[in-house]
Amino acid sequence: MINPYLPNLAVIQNIKEEILGQRSIKTFRVTFLDAAIQESFTYKPGQCVMVGILGEGESFVALSSSPTDNGYIEFTLMKLGKVTTALHRCNPGDIITVRGPYGNGFPAENWTEKNIICVGGGIGQAPLRSLIKYIIANRKRYAGRLDVFYGARSVADLCFKEELFELEKRKDVNVYLSIDVKDNAWDRLVGFVPDVLLRAKPSPDSAIAITCGPPIMIRFVVQNFLKLEFKEEQIYTTLEKKMKCGIGKCGRCNIGNLYVCKDGPVFSYDKIKNIPEAIE
Amino acid sequence: MTATEIFTLPKNRMHAFLGALSGYKLYAPVLVEGVLLFDLITDLKKFSCDAALSGNPVKPPKALLFPQTETMFRFNVTRDVDISVGKDNEGERIIFGIHSCDARSFLIFDQVFDRDPSDPYYANRRRKTVIIGIACNIPGANCFCTSVGGGPASKEGLDVLFTDLGDRYVVETVTTRGKVLIKQVRKTNPDLMAECQAVDIQKALELHKSAEEKMPRNIDLDGMPKKLARLSEHQFWSDISSKCIACGICTYLCPTCYCFDIQDEAAPLSANVYKLVGKRVRVWDSCMFPEYTLQASGYNPRPLRIHRIKNRIYHKYKWHPENFKSFACVGCGRCIDFCPVNVDIVEILSKVKAIRD
Numbered sequence: 001m002i003n004p005y006l007p008n009l010a011v012i013q014n015i016k017e018e019i020l021g022q023r024s025i026k027t028f029r030v031t032f033l034d035a036a037i038q039e040s041f042t043y044k045p046g047q048c049v050m051v052g053i054l055g056e057g058e059s060f061v062a063l064s065s066s067p068t069d070n071g072y073i074e075f076t077l078m079k080l081g082k083v084t085t086a087l088h089r090c091n092p093g094d095i096i097t098v099r100g101p102y103g104n105g106f107p108a109e110n111w112t113e114k115n116i117i118c119v120g121g122g123i124g125q126a127p128l129r130s131l132i133k134y135i136i137a138n139r140k141r142y143a144g145r146l147d148v149f150y151g152a153r154s155v156a157d158l159c160f161k162e163e164l165f166e167l168e169k170r171k172d173v174n175v176y177l178s179i180d181v182k183d184n185a186w187d188r189l190v191g192f193v194p195d196v197l198l199r200a201k202p203s204p205d206s207a208i209a210i211t212c213g214p215p216i217m218i219r220f221v222v223q224n225f226l227k228l229e230f231k232e233e234q235i236y237t238t239l240e241k242k243m244k245c246g247i248g249k250c251g252r253c254n255i256g257n258l259y260v261c262k263d264g265p266v267f268s269y270d271k272i273k274n275i276p277e278a279i280e
Numbered sequence: 281m282t283a284t285e286i287f288t289l290p291k292n293r294m295h296a297f298l299g300a301l302s303g304y305k306l307y308a309p310v311l312v313e314g315v316l317l318f319d320l321i322t323d324l325k326k327f328s329c330d331a332a333l334s335g336n337p338v339k340p341p342k343a344l345l346f347p348q349t350e351t352m353f354r355f356n357v358t359r360d361v362d363i364s365v366g367k368d369n370e371g372e373r374i375i376f377g378i379h380s381c382d383a384r385s386f387l388i389f390d391q392v393f394d395r396d397p398s399d400p401y402y403a404n405r406r407r408k409t410v411i412i413g414i415a416c417n418i419p420g421a422n423c424f425c426t427s428v429g430g431g432p433a434s435k436e437g438l439d440v441l442f443t444d445l446g447d448r449y450v451v452e453t454v455t456t457r458g459k460v461l462i463k464q465v466r467k468t469n470p471d472l473m474a475e476c477q478a479v480d481i482q483k484a485l486e487l488h489k490s491a492e493e494k495m496p497r498n499i500d501l502d503g504m505p506k507k508l509a510r511l512s513e514h515q516f517w518s519d520i521s522s523k524c525i526a527c528g529i530c531t532y533l534c535p536t537c538y539c540f541d542i543q544d545e546a547a548p549l550s551a552n553v554y555k556l557v558g559k560r561v562r563v564w565d566s567c568m569f570p571e572y573t574l575q576a577s578g579y580n581p582r583p584l585r586i587h588r589i590k591n592r593i594y595h596k597y598k599w600h601p602e603n604f605k606s607f608a609c610v611g612c613g614r615c616i617d618f619c620p621v622n623v624d625i626v627e628i629l630s631k632v633k634a635i636r637d
Contacts, residue, residue, distance in 0.1 A: 001398060001400045001403060001404070002397065002400070003365065003400045004397050004399075004400075005352050005353075005400075005542075005560075006353060006363065006365065007363070009361055009363070054355040054357055054361065054363075054544065054546070054556070054558065054560075055355075055357065055544050055546035055548075055554075055556045055558050056544060057542070057543065057544050058542070080576040080577055081576025082576075084576065094554070095357075095361045215579075240575070241573070241575070241581065242572075242573050242574065242575045242576075244540070244541055244542045245540075245542065247397060248392075248396070249392055249393060249399060249538070249540075250539060250540050250541070250542070250565070251538070251539030251540070251565070251567065251572075252539065252565070252567070252572050252573050254591075254595070254599070255581075256594075256599055257598070257599035257600075257602045257603050276512065276513075277581040277582065277587070
């Protein structure tokens with residue numbers, strides 16, 4: 001019988017410091033030690049893994065790489081609790097554990113004909129990065145518009161900054177980068193992400209809206225999408241809860257009868273709007 | 281499923297019956313310092329029919345399939361990293377003398393632990409466990425098994441059912457597995473059990489019926505999931521939760537509560553370098569504790585007792601039924617019997633029913 005709790009060993013290839021400071025954020029690029037596992041490891045944008053350090057524990061995290069990135073996986077973590085703090089102490093070459101992939105991921109296979117609007121804030125951009133990279137790698141199949149809204153408190157709080165600047169240069173992507181407060185070193189948009197979205201007025205026609213970020217941002221982004229006459233089932237978000245098993249057994253990540261680790265983390269707004277614990 | 285076979289076994293031959301179950305580890309209710317508990321029977325003299333039948337063991341049998349603490353694997357981080365799962369030393373086991381409510385709890389565990397994907401630790405023990413039940417002739421003061429789809433002589437989850445007729449038992453096989461077991465006993469002890477007479481079958485059925493009629497607590501739970509759906513914001517939950525002291529005993533003694541935590545226990549081999557030996561363990565957890573859902577960010581989706589109590593009730597009588605078509609409750613009454621502040625789940629459900637909405 002397969003033991004779903006047994007993690008695979010993986011080696012850290014590269015660590016990119018996205019944000020410095022107290023709540024620093026790093027992107028880890030890792031490769032499974034077992035080449036056969038690396039070869040067969042497939043996932044969807046929006047799916048997650050349990051990453052861990054033996055002796056410390058495990059943490060549920062969205063993959064920030066795209067399934068089209070071959071030979072490695074990436075995830076992006078904020079230094080917050082026991083496990084993420086231990087991971088932030090790691091160096092390239094260190095061995096960590098990974099099991100998964102878990103969760104439903106984005107139903108991107110149904111979105112090939114859609115105009116896709118991604119709205120991210122802070123580290124919430126991680127699963128969106130996976131989706132955006134995936135769409136760009138399959139741009140022929142995904143022929144609709146691609147709008148990318150991303151914002152952070154300040155320039156120093158922007159994740160994936162260089163990549164987003166590169167993305168701006170593409171003709172087939174509309175990028176709206178913003179910071180909350182005016183800064184002389186910043187020549188792009190200023191304002192809260194939900195307001196930037198409202199001003200840009202994306203059309204709901206044949207569109208899919210996906211928002212990931214701090215709960216307060218999600219709440220207002222959803223509100224504004226509804227104002228822009230998007231239907232509830234057109235709006236997707238990802239949820240976050242404490243998790244231990246990743247496979248819908250340990251109990252704690254439920255919202256109503258659904259388990260975020262297994263039935264989520266991606267939900268359309270109509271499915272979760274009436275569940276009080278779903279969005280903070 | 282298979283046609284049942286029914287025998288009688290004289291009570292004074294019980295030790296001979298249990299002794300014939302060779303090749304199995306035997307677990308049964310015994311008095312341990314005055315408390316009735318499921319325990320490993322290494323010496324049959326320790327086992328007394330009367331004690332075993334004196335009521336439902338204080339702790340449910342879930343620990344026999346889902347230990348309160350268990351090692352999932354060991355690890356060794358030195359120059360290389362090594363993960364090893366312990367050898368499977370678990371032999372075939374029998375749980376004897378279990379009541380129907382507790383046997384049904386295993387079916388609820390199966391829904392969670394034996395599918396999508398299977399939990400290998402649980403599933404391994406489950407496959408190696410034969411379950412012999414004893415019909416409950418005198419329900420306890422807070423029993424309500426008949427209200428949640430069970431009954432004092434329900435055969436669900438059992439391989440063999442015993443019914444106590446005073447000086448003898450009616451022994452009824454339920455599954456093929458039970459049939460094989462009884463056949464094995466009869467083969468080595470041909471005189472132990474006789475074909476059951478029609479009059480004894482009748483007597484057993486009457487006992488089952490009378491136990492059902494004696495059920496002290498009753499509540500009609502038809503429509504409960506829908507009713508709960510309409511009451512999630514009701515003031516009522518605040519009144520209920522003010523009494524609870526969040527001790528978690530209801531979850532620990534619940535035969536169907538399965539939530540767990542996973543923790544690493546490790547001893548560093550060096551103060552400076554990441555070198556250690558340790559193990560990853562699984563331990564029972566409880567949704568009654570705030571840490572259960574407390575996130576690293578400091579955010580807690582269920583920070584108050586009102587949230588946690590509601591979650592427990594909703595899980596058992598709304599969400600689990602939505603997912604698996606059965607209540608996550610077998611009506612054993614332990615959470616009522618042992619709550620230090622008299623939180624009474626039947627009373628809560630009755631009040632829910634009585635709220636006009």
